[in-house]
Amino acid sequence: MGIIISDISKRYGAVVAISRASMSVEKGEIRAILGGNGSGKSTLAKIIGGIISKDSGKIAFNDREINFTSPKNAKKNRVIITSQELSLFTNLTVEENICICDIPVKTGTFINKNGISEKAGKVLEIMNLTDLLGKKVSELHPNQQYMVELAKAIVQNPKLLIIDEITSALYRQDVEIVDKILKNLKSQGCIILFISHRMEELYNICDSVTIMRNGETIGTYPMQEKSEDELLSLMVGTSMVSYHGEGKSHIKPTTKDIFIHVPKIPIQSYHTTESLNICKGEIIGVAGLQGHGQSELVKALYGLSGIIYMEIEGKKCAISNPRSAVKHRFAFISGDRERDGVFNERDLKDNVVSVLELVRKQKVSSPKELLDSYNIRYDNTRQIITELSGGNQQKVVVGRWLSTDPKLLLADDPTKGIDIKARTDLHQEFAKLAEQGSAVIIVSSDDDELVSITSMVERSRVIVMYEGHISKILEGDDITRANILAASMPVAKPNKIKERDKVHA
Amino acid sequence: MLNIFKKVKKWSTLPALVLFLLFLMIYIGISGKFTLSFLNSFISTNTPAICVAIGVAATIIIGGTDISLGSIVTLTNVIIVTLVGKNYSVITAVLLALLFATLAGLFNGLLIGVMRINPLLTTFATSTVFSGIALWLLPYPGGMIPYFYSDWYNSKFLNLIPIPVIMIALPLVIWLIFMKLPFGIKAYALGRDVKKAYASGINVTAIRLLIHTFAGFASGIAGICISASMCAGNPKVGDTMSMNSIAAAVIGGVSLSGGVGGVWGAIFGSLFLSILISIVVSANMSSYVQSFVQAIILLLGVICTVMASDKEIKNKITRLWKKEDGQNE
Numbered sequence: 001m002g003i004i005i006s007d008i009s010k011r012y013g014a015v016v017a018i019s020r021a022s023m024s025v026e027k028g029e030i031r032a033i034l035g036g037n038g039s040g041k042s043t044l045a046k047i048i049g050g051i052i053s054k055d056s057g058k059i060a061f062n063d064r065e066i067n068f069t070s071p072k073n074a075k076k077n078r079v080i081i082t083s084q085e086l087s088l089f090t091n092l093t094v095e096e097n098i099c100i101c102d103i104p105v106k107t108g109t110f111i112n113k114n115g116i117s118e119k120a121g122k123v124l125e126i127m128n129l130t131d132l133l134g135k136k137v138s139e140l141h142p143n144q145q146y147m148v149e150l151a152k153a154i155v156q157n158p159k160l161l162i163i164d165e166i167t168s169a170l171y172r173q174d175v176e177i178v179d180k181i182l183k184n185l186k187s188q189g190c191i192i193l194f195i196s197h198r199m200e201e202l203y204n205i206c207d208s209v210t211i212m213r214n215g216e217t218i219g220t221y222p223m224q225e226k227s228e229d230e231l232l233s234l235m236v237g238t239s240m241v242s243y244h245g246e247g248k249s250h251i252k253p254t255t256k257d258i259f260i261h262v263p264k265i266p267i268q269s270y271h272t273t274e275s276l277n278i279c280k281g282e283i284i285g286v287a288g289l290q291g292h293g294q295s296e297l298v299k300a301l302y303g304l305s306g307i308i309y310m311e312i313e314g315k316k317c318a319i320s321n322p323r324s325a326v327k328h329r330f331a332f333i334s335g336d337r338e339r340d341g342v343f344n345e346r347d348l349k350d351n352v353v354s355v356l357e358l359v360r361k362q363k364v365s366s367p368k369e370l371l372d373s374y375n376i377r378y379d380n381t382r383q384i385i386t387e388l389s390g391g392n393q394q395k396v397v398v399g400r401w402l403s404t405d406p407k408l409l410l411a412d413d414p415t416k417g418i419d420i421k422a423r424t425d426l427h428q429e430f431a432k433l434a435e436q437g438s439a440v441i442i443v444s445s446d447d448d449e450l451v452s453i454t455s456m457v458e459r460s461r462v463i464v465m466y467e468g469h470i471s472k473i474l475e476g477d478d479i480t481r482a483n484i485l486a487a488s489m490p491v492a493k494p495n496k497i498k499e500r501d502k503v504h505a
Numbered sequence: 506m507l508n509i510f511k512k513v514k515k516w517s518t519l520p521a522l523v524l525f526l527l528f529l530m531i532y533i534g535i536s537g538k539f540t541l542s543f544l545n546s547f548i549s550t551n552t553p554a555i556c557v558a559i560g561v562a563a564t565i566i567i568g569g570t571d572i573s574l575g576s577i578v579t580l581t582n583v584i585i586v587t588l589v590g591k592n593y594s595v596i597t598a599v600l601l602a603l604l605f606a607t608l609a610g611l612f613n614g615l616l617i618g619v620m621r622i623n624p625l626l627t628t629f630a631t632s633t634v635f636s637g638i639a640l641w642l643l644p645y646p647g648g649m650i651p652y653f654y655s656d657w658y659n660s661k662f663l664n665l666i667p668i669p670v671i672m673i674a675l676p677l678v679i680w681l682i683f684m685k686l687p688f689g690i691k692a693y694a695l696g697r698d699v700k701k702a703y704a705s706g707i708n709v710t711a712i713r714l715l716i717h718t719f720a721g722f723a724s725g726i727a728g729i730c731i732s733a734s735m736c737a738g739n740p741k742v743g744d745t746m747s748m749n750s751i752a753a754a755v756i757g758g759v760s761l762s763g764g765v766g767g768v769w770g771a772i773f774g775s776l777f778l779s780i781l782i783s784i785v786v787s788a789n790m791s792s793y794v795q796s797f798v799q800a801i802i803l804l805l806g807v808i809c810t811v812m813a814s815d816k817e818i819k820n821k822i823t824r825l826w827k828k829e830d831g832q833n834e
Contacts, residue, residue, distance in 0.1 A: 051704055072706035087701060089694040091764040096690050101706050103687035110685045 001062055002026040003048075003160060003191055008057035010043055017043040018215040020057070030182060030192045032202045032223065035212030035235055035419070041195050042083070044212070045162045048193070049081030050074030061160065075101060075156060082153040083164035088145055090138040095120035097137055098152045123151040127177050141291040142336070143445070147174055154181065161185065162193045173289065179205050198446065199228050199420075211235055232420060259439055260408060262310040265300045267293035270468025276301075278408065278439045283430065283457050285450035286443040287484045288465035294443045297465065298410040301325075301441070302332045312407075326359050331406035333398055335413030341397040342385045349381040352400050360404060374399040375425050391418035398426055402433060409433060411442040415449065423449070431456040447484045454479050464488050517758030517766045520810040521773035524756065528780045536787055545667060549659060550734060551779045552669040553578060553727035555772050557743075557750040558757070559676045560610075560723030562771035563716050565754055568696040568763030569617060569624035571717065573609070573632035574724040574750060576639070578743030581606045581728020583639040586648030586738030595654050599732075603725040609635055610721015611714070618713030632747065639740045648738035658733030672730050673772075676723035680768050683719075692716065696764030752803060753778050756810050777806065 004024040010017045018040040025031045033041045046052045048059060050068030059066050061077065068074040071081070088097050095116045096103075104115030117133060124130045127147055137145060153161060182192055182205055194206055202209065203223060211218040211234045218234055226234075260278040267274060270293055278284065286294045300308055303319040310317060312328060319325045322332065334340035343351050349367040356362045364370065368381050376395045378388060385393055394414065401409065409430065415423040427449075430440050434457045444450050454460035462479050464472040464487035472487035533539045557574050564571040581602045588598035609631070616627045661667050683689050695702040695712050703709055724743075731742055755761060756777060757770025785799045 049704075070706075071704050072708065075706045081704070087704070089697045089701060089764070091693060091697045092690065096694075100690060100694055103690060105687060111687055111690065 002029070003062075004058075004060045005044075005048070006058050006060075008044065008047060008059070009055045010040075010047060010052070011055060016215050018047075018054075021212070021215065021217045023210050023217050023220055025191050025193065027189045027191060028186050029208065030186055030194055030206045031220075032206035032209040033193055033195045033212060034202070034209055034231060039212040039235075039419075040215040041212055042164055043215075045081055045083070045164050045193065045195060048074075048160070049079060049162055051081065078157060078159040079162075080153045080156050080158040080160070081162040081164065082149050083162075087149045087152060088137045090136065092137060094124075094132045094135050094137060094140070094148055097148060098123060098155055101152070101156055119155060120151070123155050126181060127151060143174060143291065147177070150178060150181070154185070158185070158190055160191045160193070162195075164195045175201055199231070200448070235419070235421070260310055260312050262301065262308065265297055265308065266305055267296045267300070267468040268305055269293065269296060272468035274468075274470050276463075276470075278441070279459060280437045280439060281434050281457065281459050283434050283440045283442065283454055283460040285454050285460070285462040285479075286441065286465060287447055287450050287462055288471075288488045292465045292488070293468040294465050295412045298332070298412050298441055298443055301408075302330060302410050323359070326355065326404075329404065329407040331355075331401035331404060331409045333394075333401055333409070333411045333414045335416035337390065337393055337397065342393050344386055345384065347382045347384055348376075348378055348388075348396060351385045351396050352403070355400055355404050364403075370399055370403055371396070374402070374429065391422035394418050395422060395425065398429060402429060405438075406433070407438050409438060409440045409442075411440065413443055413445055415444070415446075427453045427456060434459075447481045450484065451479055451481055518770040518773060519758075521757040521770050521777055524806055524809065525773045525777040525780060528777060528784060532780055532784050532787070535784060545659075547779070547783075548667065548673075549669040549730075551776060552672050553731040553734075554746060554749065554753070554775045554779060555673050556676055556723045556727035556730065557746050558753040558771040558775040559673075559680060559768045560720035560727075561747075561750040562754040562757065562759045562766065562768045563680060563723075564624065564720050565751070565759050565761060566696050566763065566766060567692050567712060567716050568699060569713065569717075570751065570761075571613060571624065571628045571720050572747045572751070573613060573628040573635055574720060574727075575743035575745065575747035576632040576635035577606050577609045577721055577724035578728040578731060578746055579639045579740060580609065580635045580743075581725050582732045582735075582742050583643045583738050583740055585729070585732045586650060587642050589650050590648055595651060599729055602728060602732075603722070606725025606728060607718060607722045610718040610724070613721065614714040614717030617717060618710045636740070636744075643738050643740050646737065646739040646741075650732060650736045652736060655733050655736045658730065669730065672726055675726055676719070677768065677772075679719065679722075688712070688715075693764050698764075749778060750775065752807065756803075756806050758810055774810075778803070781806075 002025050006022045008021045009019050021040065021044055023031075033044070035041045043052070047054045050071045050073055053069070061079070066077060066079075068077070068079065074081070089100070092100070098120040099116045104112040104119055106112040106115065121130060121133060124132060127150075129144065129147055129151075132140065132144060132148065137148065140148065150163070153163075179201075182194075185192060194202070196202055206223045208220055209223050209226070209231065210220045211231065213235060257279050258277045259280045259282075260276075262276045262278070264273045265276060266272075269291070272293070274293075274297065276284075276297075286297060288294050296305065299305060301310075301319075303321045303323075303325045307318055307320040310319065317328065319328060319330075325332070332340075338344070343354065348371060352370050353364040353367050356364050371378060371381060374395050376388070376392050376399065378392065385396060388396070398414070411430070415426055418426075430442065430453060434440050442450070442453060450462050454462055460475075460479070462474040462484060463470050464474065464484055466488060472483075474483055474487070557578060560574055561571055584602040584605055585595075585598045588601060589595060593601075613624075613628055613631055616622050616631070617624045658668050662671055683692070691702070691707045692712055694705065695707060695709060699709060727746070728743070732738075735742070750771075753775035754766070754771040755774070757766065757772070757774030759766030759770055759774075781799060781802055785795050785802075788798075790798060
């Protein structure tokens with residue numbers, strides 16, 4: 001019983017996506033699939049889920065060879081794949097989305113509206129999300145969307161569930177719910193293939209792990225037997241040490257070198273405003289639970305929620321839209337690559353030089369040099385950007401902005417869904433930028449990420465947001481996961497006024 | 506109560522309905538006549554446009570489009586005239602023409618759904634094919650249909666409901682039934698994102714096939730109505746209808762990017778268009794200025810409805826104003 005995958009290969013033209021991948025998973029097992037960008041995890045997942053076809057190899061599910069020709073076909077066999085890019089319809093309601101693969105009907109033909117609400121309600125109740133019923137998906141926060149995505153998968157009663165990076169944008173309290181749901185599915189004998197980059201979750205949720213590298217399956221190990229560093233070495237093929245060093249010495253900022261002073265940052269969903277002082281060479285991490293205004297904070301600074309007034313190096317100015325933000329040498333890197341990052345149908349060169357040439361009107365003499373300097377894996381500069389893996393696409397976007405030599409870099413969960421190697425590369429680029437005297441503000445749903453990136457430079461802070469306010473500012477050795485966690489879930493409401501005075505000081 | 510208000514405010518048909526009522530008022534103000542017979546003739550002359558608008562709205566909702574519907578209307582008209590000229594009974598001619606129109610839609614559906622050719626290109630090509638066939642059958646306006654056909658069209662079913670209303674109801678009711686089926690939700694899902702629809706196990710080919718066939722059927726009904734009001738054949742009669750119907754759908758809140766809006770909007774959008782034409786005509790302007798003025802008002806109408814339905818665009822425009830304020834400070 002279970003699923004046995006043997007010798008699967010898939011090529012796109014000359015590029016080998018998967019070569020002779022093999023693994024077997026038992027009934028009731030949660031298997032992590034771990035690998036760097038472009039290692040073939042997603043391709044393998046899509047092949048099993050019937051979204052793309054394989055070139056060769058065999059898949060046997062419950063002792064029967066399967067060869068799904070379409071997702072519909074796979075769903076009939078209760079093989080469900082859920083992934084970030086392939087799921088929700090923003091024009092439909094939450095319950096319609098959850099039920100769309102099997103819409104309840106009455107008298108055999110007509111839509112049963114109550115049936116849809118009931119069916120969706122049952123799943124959402126397990127997730128504590130019943131208040132989402134009746135809303136359109138376009139109104140939801142990204143994190144809530146991921147939960148709805150999972151709900152959509154669960155109502156289909158999967159026997160084999162493939163989760164492709166669904167948790168990379170979930171916040172802590174959601175991860176616990178996901179954990180509970182998956183354990184429940186496991187007890188019913190469901191096989192779960194879990195693709196994620198978050199080590200902590202993998203250790204909590206998964207029983208075993210299969211490592212993929214360059215389209216090959218390197219090996220399968222019981223999850224608890226391998227340390228994080230060992231797994232990393234297996235992924236990259238050479239031994240490397242992760243950099244989770246906490247609390248290097250920090251210098252507290254003095255009032256003198258305030259670089260940007262923003263008196264009023266609107267947080268629209270809470271109707272609150274916050275103020276912020278940004279110093280030169282500083283990395284500010286923004287932490288907090290899901291949707292407490294973190295990304296609205298950075299988007300507002302980029303002029304995305306209307307005109308915003310600030311003092312840059314003592315000079316008053318107003319930023320009314322991203323164009324004027326770019327003029328003041330701001331940069332914005334979003335975790336939502338498809339929406340705010342890459343120009344989909346364009347090649348690498350166009351993507352990397354777009355801001356410099358089109359906004360700054362500077363001619364870029366060698367886009368190739370630019371691409372090479374950010375460790376991007378690519379074939380040639382005339383490649384369409386979507387041919388690259390997600391992490392490499394994000395590196396191109398980062399390269400585009402860093403090449404403009406920004407004074408203030410705003411990053412909204414920039415490492416969402418990219419692997420640890422690429423993530424480390426990006427962090428180092430950000431730290432380099434800060435060392436050159438620019439400021440970096442980075443939002444992340446991963447506290448570990450904030451702890452490590454703030455430890456990479458001398459001057460850094462982590463601000464924790466709660467209900468549209470800055471509830472706590474952590475500096476120096478106070479920046480630890482435990483402290484961030486404590487501040488983002490204040491049991492008794494903290495004295496916000498007092499905390500905010502600290503910001504003004 | 507507040508909830509109902511909010512729902513009405515969000516209703517995508519609302520801007521088109523308001524525009525239509527507003528211009529109806531203006532028309533009544535200008536011409537000073539508003540009688541039942543005016544209403545009757547207004548509906549019967551606009552029935553063809555409404556039917557085509559319903560058809561085109563359906564194809565736009567599933568993320569495609571169809572610019573061949575006007576040619577299908579022409580084809581229907583020409584087939585009826587030709588068959589009647591060959592001594593077929595009117596009813597046989599009408600039913601055969603409707604069958605051909607539906608088959609023409611099916612043909613579009615096969616190319617778009619099964620062969621996956623871009624809908625705009627496909628229907629651009631087929632529109633030429635259809636009007637080519639029409640010109641081949643009837644190279645110049647002419648032919649005769651017995652007048653009882655026109656009398657029937659202007660009569661009332663059971664002395665109660667005007668026949669044109671029933672003709673509009675045919676495609677409308679079919680569409681409303683679609684919307685009551687799981688098919689309806691899936692069609693809107695498809696309109697939003699093809700890839701996601703496919704990954705969700707939705708039968709993309711079948712939906713496209715069915716919707717384009719439906720659009721062909723709706724245009725066939727339009728052709729039947731237009732033949733009844735002319736009682737003659739004209740190989741150019743549907744030429745302007747394709748684009749006008751798309752404009753009507755957009756005014757009615759149907760988003761060209763797919764998945765948003767409904768056929769009610771398309772109906773009111775097309776009513777607004779024709780009342781607009783009536784106003785411009787009754788203002789006694791020279792015919793050169795007429796279409797210019799008409800187009801300007803149409804453009805304003807499209808901008809209004811898009812602004813009312815698209816929050817993001819609205820925000821952008823309001824932000825532009827705010828920016829000006831900011832610079833003054």
